[in-house]
Amino acid sequence: MAKVLGLDPAIGVIYIVNILLIVLWVVFSVANAKRRGDL
Numbered sequence: 001m002a003k004v005l006g007l008d009p010a011i012g013v014i015y016i017v018n019i020l021l022i023v024l025w026v027v028f029s030v031a032n033a034k035r036r037g038d039l
Helices: 002-007 009-036
Strands: none
Touching: none
């Protein structure tokens, strides 16, 4: 992680944004599952 950020700040930003999108997708999926009563 540190090496990626050190090589190119843009790559680090893209990496962080991708993680945030994945986290939001997981939270959204879990919320939908609970709403449907799957969990």
